Amino acid sequence: MLHKFQQFYPDLERLINFIAISDEYVAKAPSQERFLEVIIRLEREVFGTAKMRGPRVASLRVGEPKNLRDCYDTYKAQKRETVEQVTLELETTVRTLVTDVS
Structure with a gap:
């Protein structure tokens, strides 16, 4: 046991x-x-x-801020799709920042 x-x-x-x-x-x-x-x-x-x-x-790199207010109108109409799109954009940005440091 x-x-x-x-x-x-x-x-x-x-x-x-x-x-x-x-x-x-x-x-x-x-x-x-x-x-x-x-x-x-x-x-x-x-x-x-x-x-x-x-x-x-x-080393610390900080990307450009993402103003989520720009996505709010789209979010109200298409929540899931907007979240997926913003997540993909942020993921791509972070991957680029990490790759550029390496």
Whole structure:
């Protein structure tokens, strides 16, 4: 019976990791330690493990803001389609930003 519960440990760890990452965590008290903790949790989620390395250099790129008011009239008429379109646009923008950094 213990073996059955042990099978859920990796999923439980992922859930704890996911819950711990929130946009408020760093914003409430920004610090290097909090940024590092979020990075480590994201590395665990993406790569399965966090690798500790020496000093790090981070690059941050912020895309152009998207004014959702421009989409509001269309959204009122076609909610699902508008959400899909805006999501696709944002996803494409983020992919471009990430690709350009690499």
